[in-house]
């Protein structure tokens with residue numbers, strides 16, 4: 432496994448690899464990340480994993496600073512999986528080239544997380560665009576857990592890059608909670624609550640799939656979950672790919 436820190440070295444290493452799989456991550460690995468890496472290993476001749484906590488996609492400095500990082504453990508895991516390349520750039524390396532023109536993100540992005548996490552998706556699209564310009568992989572593996580992100584990246588890369596996006600299913604723990612690096616910041620009790628809320632949402636999804644009349648009861652469910660679990664909900668909406676960006 433080769434650990435690479437500069438763009439120059441990365442380019443010279445991967446220049447002749449046609450069937451390269453790329454898995455962008457922010458580290459703090461769990462089985463969700465590893466499922467993407469395994470998919471790439473199975474599909475591609477060589478696999479490159481990036482580990483970079485991108486500051487521009489955080490709308491809150493505190494959140495950026497306390498984002499779970501565990502590079503040593505992550506590298507050990509990747510080595511065991513026999514990964515070919517790991518790219519761990521620092522911020523001055525990755526942002527040394529200034530953009531002449533601001534990138535435009537989908538013009539109806541101000542829904543769901545786009546509404547509640549200011550400039551988050553602009554930061555995500557910027558970093559993905561930078562990575563793809565450098566790496567030019569054949570495949571990029573992304574999780575459905577971050578569905579809005581997956582959707583926006585697909586849209587952004589469609590006409591600009593040769594890359595094919597492989598969308599990977601969400602991996603959950605035994606309590607049905609989607610695995611996430613940030614889960615490690617939760618107390619045992621809050622993890623349990625998060626699992627219970629996931630189960631409630633899954634039940635609601637099943638009910639809605641059986642009978643659309645339940646969509647009209649969404650405000651009831653917001654109140655119910657807020658009261659039962661003592662949480663504040665930013666948003667709970669029913670959307671599909673077709674109406675994802677309707678406001």
Ligand code: AMP
Nearest residue numbers: 456457458463573574576577601602610
């Ligand atoms: P992150 O390190 O959180 O930026 O995630 C890196 C990639 O892993 C993204 O494409 C995520 O959507 C994906 N991912 C994160 N958690 C999961 C999960 N529980 N199941 C599947 N994919 C995931």
